[in-house]
Every structure is written in structure tokens, then in C-alpha cells.
Amino acid sequence: xxxxxxxxxxxxxxxxxxxxxxxxxxxxxxxxxxxxxxxxxxxxxxxxxxxxxxxxxxxxxxxxxxxxxxxxxxxxxxxxxxxxxxxxxxxxxxxxxxxxxxxxxxxxxxxxxxxxxxxxxxxxxxxxxxxxxxxxxxxxxxxxxxxxxxxxxxxxxxxxxxxxxxxxxxxxxxxxxxxxxxxxxxxxxxxxxxxxxxxxxxxxxxxxxxxxxxxxxxxxxxxxxxxxxxxxxxxxxxxxxxxxxxxxxxx
Amino acid sequence: xxxxxxxxxxxxxxxxxxxxxxxxxxxxxxxxxxxxxxxxxxxxxxxxxxxxxxxxxxxxxxxxxxxxxxxxxxxxxxxxxxxxxxxxxxxxxxxxxxxxxxxxxxxxxxxxxxxxxxxxxxxxxxxxxxxxxxxxxxxxxxxxxxxxxxxxxxxxxxxxxxxxxxxxxxxxxxxxxxxxxxxxxxxxxxxxxxxxxxxxxxxxxxxxxxxxxxxxxxxxxxxxxxxxxxxxxxxxxxxxxxxxxxxxxxxxxxxxxxxxxxxxxxxxxxxxxxxxxxxxxxxxx
Numbered sequence: 274x275x276x277x278x279x280x281x282x283x284x285x286x287x288x289x290x291x292x293x294x295x296x297x298x299x300x301x302x303x304x305x306x307x308x309x310x311x312x313x314x315x316x317x318x319x320x321x322x323x324x325x326x327x328x329x330x331x332x333x334x335x336x337x338x339x340x341x342x343x344x345x346x347x348x349x350x351x352x353x354x355x356x357x358x359x360x361x362x363x364x365x366x367x368x369x370x371x372x373x374x375x376x377x378x379x380x381x382x383x384x385x386x387x388x389x390x391x392x393x394x395x396x397x398x399x400x401x402x403x404x405x406x407x408x409x410x411x412x413x414x415x416x417x418x419x420x421x422x423x424x425x426x427x428x429x430x431x432x433x434x435x436x437x438x439x440x441x442x443x444x445x446x447x448x449x450x451x452x453x454x455x456x457x458x459x460x461x462x463x464x465x466x467x468x469x470x471x472x473x474x475x476x477x478x479x480x481x482x483x484x485x486x487x488x489x490x491x492x493x494x495x496x497x498x499x500x501x502x503x504x505x506x507x508x509x510x511x512x513x514x515x516x517x518x519x520x521x522x523x524x
Numbered sequence: 525x526x527x528x529x530x531x532x533x534x535x536x537x538x539x540x541x542x543x544x545x546x547x548x549x550x551x552x553x554x555x556x557x558x559x560x561x562x563x564x565x566x567x568x569x570x571x572x573x574x575x576x577x578x579x580x581x582x583x584x585x586x587x588x589x590x591x592x593x594x595x596x597x598x599x600x601x602x603x604x605x606x607x608x609x610x611x612x613x614x615x616x617x618x619x620x621x622x623x624x625x626x627x628x629x630x631x632x633x634x635x636x637x638x639x640x641x642x643x644x645x646x647x648x649x650x651x652x653x654x655x656x657x658x659x660x661x662x663x664x665x666x667x668x669x670x671x672x673x674x675x676x677x678x679x680x681x682x683x684x685x686x687x688x689x690x691x692x693x694x695x696x697x698x699x700x701x702x703x704x705x706x707x708x709x710x711x712x713x714x715x716x717x718x719x720x721x722x723x724x725x726x727x728x729x730x731x732x733x734x735x736x737x738x739x740x741x742x743x744x745x746x747x748x749x750x751x752x753x754x755x756x757x758x759x760x761x762x763x764x765x766x767x768x769x770x771x772x773x774x775x776x777x778x779x780x781x782x783x784x785x786x787x788x789x790x791x792x793x794x795x796x797x798x799x800x801x802x803x804x805x806x807x808x809x
Contacts, residue, residue, distance in 0.1 A: 283807045293718040310807075345541050345650030347806045348549075354541040364648050373575035382571060385564035386651050388557075414575075431648075 274320040274343070274438065274469060279352035281313040281338055281493075312338035313349070314493040320486070322357075325460075325470045327484035327501060329477065329508055335493040336473045340364055340440050343471060358437025358468070361387070363427060372416035376407060379415060380430055387434055397433050404459070405429035406452070425452055432459050439463060442473045457483065477505050547800040554799070558652040565655045569663040591626045591671050595619045602739055616675075616682040620770045621738035621762050623671040624697070628704055628758065629729045630664035635708025636715040636722050643809050653802045654795060657708035665701060679770070687772035695780075696765040699787040703757060706790030709798035716801070716808050732756075737763040742779070754778070757786035 284307050312335045320326055328336050341347040342354060344362035374382075380401050384394035402411040405425040410418060418426070432439065439460070460483060464470060474480050480487060480501060487504035489497040491511075497504050573584075599615045638656040639646070646653065715721045735756055737745070742763030745753050753759045760782035764775040 283804065285804075285807045292720040293724075294720065296718065341647075341806060342541065344648075345539060346647065348541045348544060348803055350543050352543075354539075356539045356541070360539070360650075362648050374571050378571045378574075382564065382568055383645070383649070385567055386561065386645060386649050386655075388561060388651070391563060 274357065275355045276316060276318050276343075277353045277355075279313055279316050279342065279349045279354055280311070281335075281342055281347065282309055282311050282350045283347070284309050312493055313342065315352070316490070316493070316495045317352075318488065318495060318498055320469055322469055323464070324486050325464050325484045326472070327480035327487045327504075328471060328473045328490065329475075329480060329487060329504065330490040331512070333492075334490045336490060337364065337442055338493075339490065340442050340471060340473055343438075344440050356438060359435060360438045360440065361431045361434040361436030362440040362442075363431035364440065364442045373414050375413055376402070376411045376415055376418070376426055380426070383430055384434065389434065397435075401426070401429045401433045404433065404455075421449065421452075428456055432456075432463060436463070437468050439468065439470045441471065443475070477509070481505060544803060547803075548796070549799060549802070554652055554654075558654055558658075561651055561655055564651070565659040565662060568655070568659040569666065572659070572663055573666060587667050588670050588674055591623050592619070592674055594626070595622050598622060598739060612678065612682040613684075616678045616684055617741070617766065617770055618739060619671075619675050619678050621736070621766045622733075623668065623675055624700060624762050624765055625733055625736060625738050625758065626671070627664050627668035628700065628707070628762075629733075630667055631661045631704035631708050632711050632729065633722065633725050634660035634664055635704075636711040636725060638708065639712045639805055640715050640719070640809065646805055646809060653805060654709065654798055657712045657794075657798065658705060660708050660712070661701065661704045664704065675769075684770060685772045689772045689774055690769055692774065693765050693768040696761055696768065696783060699783045700761050700765070702787040703761060703790045706787075706792070706794030709794035710790075713798050713801050716805055732758065735759075737766060742767060742775075754782045757783075757790065760786065 316339070328339065330336050338347065340362070341364060342349055343356065344360055344364060345356075346362070346364070377398050380398050381394050384397060385391070389397070398411075402408075405422070405428070407418075407422050407426060410422060415423070428441075431441070441460075457479075460470060470483075472480065472484060484501050487497075487499060487501045488495060489504050489508050497507055595615065595618050598618050602614060602618065603610070635657045638660040639653065642656050711721065711725070733739075736758035742753075742759060745759075760775075760779045764779045764783060767773040767775050
């Protein structure tokens with residue numbers, strides 16, 4: 274995977290619900306609500322296959338935008354991103370599009386959207402259900418799910434789509450302690466097949482545990498690319514909070 | 525994920541993400557991907573239809589009941605306004621046009637919701653978003669199909685004509701489908717920027733219904749507006765459909781031309797508008 278001089282800007286609105294009425298009112302006052310966000314500024318890096326990359330940075334650093342760009346969901350405004358292999362991303366929690374559909378139907382739809390064939394998807398659906406430990410709920414409408422089931426299913430889908438590159442945004446908070454252990458083990462297993470993984474997390478503990486390379490980004494710029502130990506130390510120094518148990522849990 | 529063809533081995537897949545030129549993604553790969561994911565659009569729409577009526581008493585029967593009841597309502601309305609009901613022929617006329625209009629309005633209102641309703645999917649996955657309005661039109665079409673037998677039943681009861689010309693109506697049905705895809709794409713885009721679009725839609729569609737030859741025949745258009753009528757895409761589309769199917773009359777060449785032109789304009793314009801805004805959907809949802 275190679276990222277060359279990538280910049281990402283997008284225009285967005287900060288209204289909770291953009292409506293025609295509010296647009297007209299604004300035009301009348303001559304205001305513009307649209308803001309241009311420079312989320313990523315001229316970033317370049319290369320990642321070798323088999324690397325597990327942790328991305329750290331303060332809130333609003335551009336971590337999620339970078340992940341979206343790597344997943345191809347948000348194409349860059351400048352520069353070029355090259356990715357080799359099948360990508361599976363878990364950026365926004367939830368596989369669900371339609372809460373009235375069963376878990377299985379939602380999983381199948383997700384797989385088809387990802388470009389898998391029908392038979393491949395049917396095969397995976399069983400594995401997904403088993404891993405997510407949702408049992409009979411697989412064939413129940415998703416509106417009947419607990420939030421834990423929802424998250425477990427989402428995670429399970431993303432790791433069972435046979436990814437070469439797995440992108441996970443803050444998903445390890447999903448589920449209870451035992452599922453967390455299982456999820457970590459599954460990710461480690463994926464890593465053994467020389468696949469790449471990107472993990473965004475505020476929990477420096479899980480980054481240190483699971484990653485062998487860390488990207489620290491701040492305000493859209495890559496500050497440091499290096500070993501987890503060095504990058505995390507630099508980052509915590511920068512934040513002037515020091516490494517203690519609290520930051521490792523949640524920062 | 526963005527497999528160029530379904531058969532490529534995953535390890536060889538190379539994805540290059542580059543800025544869109546002139547706001548549009550590269551059309552070749554885009555449409556190839558669109559085609560390779562068509563199963564998704566089909567399944568998306570199938571599952572949506574299954575889920576929609578699971579909680580109602582009559583279930584899928586509503587697909588037929590709904591437009592039929594609506595046709596009866598308009599039949600009553602027309603009888604009251606014209607003071608002479610005109611019997612079952614009028615009902616046949618209304619159902620013929622109304623069922624097709626119902627397909628158009630279904631495509632538009634489903635299409636408007638298609639992108640805003642697909643939130644999580646759009647956030648997580650890279651796929652041609654145009655699949656969503658396509659799926660919406662497919663849904664509307666499969667809701668339209670079961671109403672056709674109802675129409676033919678009323679056609680028989682009304683003692684309507686049967687002629688080989690009726691088969692030509694399929695051409696206008698096809699053009700209507702293409703037109704609907706374009707409209708669904710346009711309203712899907714607009715809905716992302718103005719979330720109150722779907723609240724305006726019922727009124728917009730109601731007015732459009734009265735301006736279209738559903739409750740009246742295409743050749744009954746008021747004299748002073750006759751030249752302006754081609755500006756309404758549904759004038760040529762629904763008007764010709766009704767003429768062929770109900771009366772076995774072959775429409776004038778200008779109707780064929782207008783219908784074709786509207787279908788192409790809506791489809792090309794709608795898809796281009798949608799694709800040029802597609803990148804922003806991720807950050808606007």
C-alpha cells in the first residue's frame with residue numbers, strides 16, 4: 274500500500290439536518306454554512322504487506338478521514354493512493370441498512386455490495402453467525418438485536434469477508450471482554466497470512482499490543498511513522514499526560 | 525473490494541484512488557463495477573420488498589390493493605366532477621394511466637430515500653452508489669408488475685379493444701423505466717442536500733398527476749396549453765401508454781420522439797448529477 278502526497282478536502286455543512294428552508298433563510302441573510310475541511314494535508318507513506326498499522330492522534334486529527342480514503346469511500350482531492358488486495362473496512366459500526374431485515378439478509382447484502390458472489394456470501398454467512406455468537410438471532414429482524422449483538426455482527430462481517438487489508442476504526446470497544454479477546458485473536462490470525470491491518474484507536478494499550486508500526490497524525494499531517502514504542506512515547510509526551518494506566522485504557 | 529472483474533484473484537487486485545476529474549469518477553471502471561454488482565441491487569430491492577409489508581395484515585396483497593383503491597378514489601372524484609360517471613370504461617382509463625404513474629411516483633419517492641437511507645453501507649464500503657437508485661426503481665417496478673393483471677381484468681370487464689398495437693406499449697414502459705432511473709438519481713442527490721425534499725414530494729407528485737394525462741386523454745389537453753404539453757415528460761410517456769394499451773391507437777411520431785428524448789435526458793442528466801455529487805455523500809450523511 275502506498276500513499277503519495279495525498280490531500281483531502283471536503284465541503285460539508287454543520288447543520289444537524291440540512292433543509293431547504295434553512296438554506297433559503299441563510300441565502301436571505303447572505304451567509305454560507307458550507308465549510309471547507311482540510312482533513313488531510315499532503316501525506317505520504319508506504320506500508321509493506323504483513324504490517325499491522327496503528328493510527329493515533331488527537332480528536333479531529335484526520336484519522337477517520339484517512340481510513341475512509343484508504344477504503345476508497347472518500348477519494349482524495351490530490352495525490353494518489355495505491356492499494357493491493359481486497360479491503361474490508363469497519364469504519365462506522367453496524368452492517369445494518371434495514372432494521373426490518375434479518376441479520377442474515379443484511380450480511381448477504383453487505384457481501385454482495387463488497388463484490389463477493391452469491392455463493393461466496395452464503396458460505397460466509399454461517400461463519401459470520403457462528404463467530405458473532407448470535408445464534409438464532411441471525412434469522413430475526415435486526416431491530417430485535419441488542420447493541421452488543423449489533424456490534425459483534427458488524428465486526429464479524431468485516432473479518433470474514435476474506436480481506437487482504439482490514440481497516441478497523443475503534444471497533445474493539447465492541448462487545449464484552451470475552452468477545453474482545455476473541456476479536457483480538459481473530460485479527461492476529463489474519464495478520465499471520467501476511468495481510469495488512471489498520472487500526473484506529475484511542476486505546477494506546479491495544480495499539481501497542483496489536484500493531485508493529487504506528488502512524489501518528491496531527492491536524493492532517495503525518496508527524497511520525499515508527500515503532501509503537503517510539504511513536505506512543507512521542508505522542509504521550511506531546512500530550513504531556515505521561516503513560517499511565519488511564520491513558521492506556523482510553524485517551 | 526473494488527474488484528475490477530469478479531474473477532480476478534483478490535491478491536492481484538490493485539485499487540488506485542485518485543482525485544475525480546471534473547468531479548466525475550472514471551466512467552469506464554465505474555460502469556464495469558456497476559454491472560458486476562448488479563446482484564446487490566437486485567437483492568437489496570428484493571429484501572426491501574420482503575421487509576416492507578411483513579407487519580401488515582394483508583402483507584404483499586397491499587401491492588395490488590393500494591393502487592386499486594387509489595384508482596377507485598379517483599374514479600369517484602372524476603364521477604363527481606363530471607357529473608356523469610362514464611361507467612367502467614372510465615375506470616379502465618384511470619387504472620391504465622394511474623398504475624403507470626404510481627410506478628413513476630414510487631420510483632421517485634423510493635429513490636429520494638435510497639441514499640440517505642443507506643447510511644451505514646455508504647460509510648463503510650466503496651461501491652458505485654448509483655446502485656441505490658437503481659435498486660429503488662427495481663423495487664417500484666416489481667410493485668408495478670402485479671397491478672398489470674388488475675388492469676387487464678378491468679380492461680376485459682370494460683369490453684376494451686384487443687389489438688396487436690397494444691404490444692407497442694412495452695416500448696413506452698421501457699422508456700418510462702429509463703426515465704424513472706434518471707429521476708430517482710436526481711431526487712436521491714437532492715435529498716442528501718435538502719432533507720425536506722421528501723416532505724415536498726407528495727404534493728409535487730400530486731400536482732404532476734393532475735398535469736399528466738391520467739384522468740384525461742392526451743388529445744383532450746386544453747387548447748391553449750397544447751403546445752406546452754410536451755414539456756411534461758409524462759404527457760408523452762403516460763399519454764402514449766394509455767393510447768396504445770387502452771384504445772389501441774398508435775401515437776403520433778412527435779409523441780415517440782418526445783418520450784425518447786425525455787427518457788434519455790433524464791437518464792443521462794440524472795446519472796451525471798448523481799455521480800458528480802457521489803463523493804460528498806460520505807461526508808454529508
